[in-house]
Amino acid sequence: MNPNQPNTLPPAYFDDVYRANADPWQFETSPYEREKYATTLAALPRPHYERAFEIGCSLGVLTEQLAPRCGHLLAIDVADAPLERARQRCAQLPQVELRLMRIPEEFPQGHFDLILVSEVGYYWSPEDLARATNLLLEALPSGGQLLLVHWTPPVHDYPLTGDEVHEFFLQKAEATGPLRHVHGQRQETYRLDLLEKR
Template sequence: MSSSLPQSYFDDIYRASDDPWQFATSDYERDKYQATLAALPNERYANVFEIGCSIGVLSAMLAQRCDRLLAVDASELPLRQARQRLAELPQVSVQQMSIPAQFPDDQFDLILLSEVGYYLTIDDLRRAQQLMHEHLQPGGHLLLVHWTPFVPDYPLTGDQVHEVFLEQTVGAQPMWQHLTGQRAEQYRLDLFSRQ
């Protein structure tokens, strides 16, 4: 596929359903969220960037573990629900943002890329990776979580996304240190720290 999935792709999906992937109700999502939070080495983070927050279900859980959380999504439509869900959490900011074309000018000690990387082409993913590296504090954590089955619409698979980051853990000047990885039946999780 020659281009990353556009904002209009997600707008169409959210026009058809308020919660198209059942983030709020599915056992798969609940179990994955628990594994995601359990994988975080620090009990608390100062400044967190969540790429692809959708309707904010995981954001509400992450907010309990951080002083500041910037939660973004490419489509404005799910962010309406996210803002309602997160309204009582003053440490959370919700913004419409398309990565890698847009990226916050801030430094984070945790970046979460969950169920988003495979929407990008390999070139856009590598650009996003460079931006994440530049905006993550040394020693800060990057957590990737992605669905692994093949989806015809997506430029990449979840495994391909994770392999792009694992490639940068070796060599004379690695970007990342791979701290841990785990694979469930339909998703994988990899935790990195910035070198």
Template sequence: MEPNPKQPHTLPPTYFDKVYEANQDPWNFETSPYEREKYAATLAALPCTHYKRAFEIGCSLGILTAQLAPHCGYLLAVDVAEAALAQARKRCANLPQVDLRQLRVPEQFPQGQFDLILVSEVGYYWSPADLARAADQLVAALQPGGQLVLVHWTPPVHDYPLTGDAVHEFFLEKAQPAGPLRHLHGQRHENYRLDVLERR
């Protein structure tokens, strides 16, 4: 998938800075029954009970991060918005295995390999070209047998470059018989879908 000037651009960090400036919890992560149910479904879908090294992209306020941390020896959680990370640091202050950093994937990507990578409610912010670049980085960062968990809102949002379905279908193409991933299982709910893939 080559960059195309007619394709939409990845949403910049300033987009998220303005969103958090207007509202500390713009997507109601702390209070929404939808979010609570989705977090529970995400944790229940994990194939393993413990991971040595996990990587969460787009951790926002750190609510799912705090719930995921007990399953991890080390959890690197990143976001582009410092305002969100400030709240995540408070929430995860007593979780020494959590490493919170301001990082913009795919322009920036951490060193090392992981046995779990979580991409939850972030893939549709990328342009098609950045999705392809990020996907290559994520696959390369997964240990053999490591798992990639995708969770995304599926209704279209007018200012997002992609839909959740487009993100998942792109990764599922890498789970064809000759691809680097295999699809372990998936589920579709009213407004989101969840897919778990594994590095061959």
């Protein structure tokens, strides 16, 4: 690994963030987040996904909204504190499974017809982003969809920007790549891209 490359943010970073503030990014209260969640769900072209995988579910606010469109939704996070809140929020949703898991060191078995990478890719180092991408591609069957949603302004703590994450995945959607770019949109401070496995 190139010593000049930034490292993936460790679980302890997120433990500290949630220790200082139970909802550090105002997922539960922010009008910005509410609008972004609505845009995220509206970007999904199918009414139902049999097996979905959400990486970085945090407090489970989006998980709860996505669940009615899923036969089974595996939602993971690297920190215990937000997962506890997510378990409470999704307690009445039997199709939701919540797990403590760190990608790319760990990865669930099986295939998913929807994988959501929302506000998490910029926490990975370039090397881990590449490793995670390979695992995600293996987990998507032909026709499976990958939805990316990320904040675009740079954050000094984060190894990557949202744009760098999206551009990395979009390289896989060039003519001979394993993905097809279905659609994308850019808002003032975030972007969204939907890709599909060829």
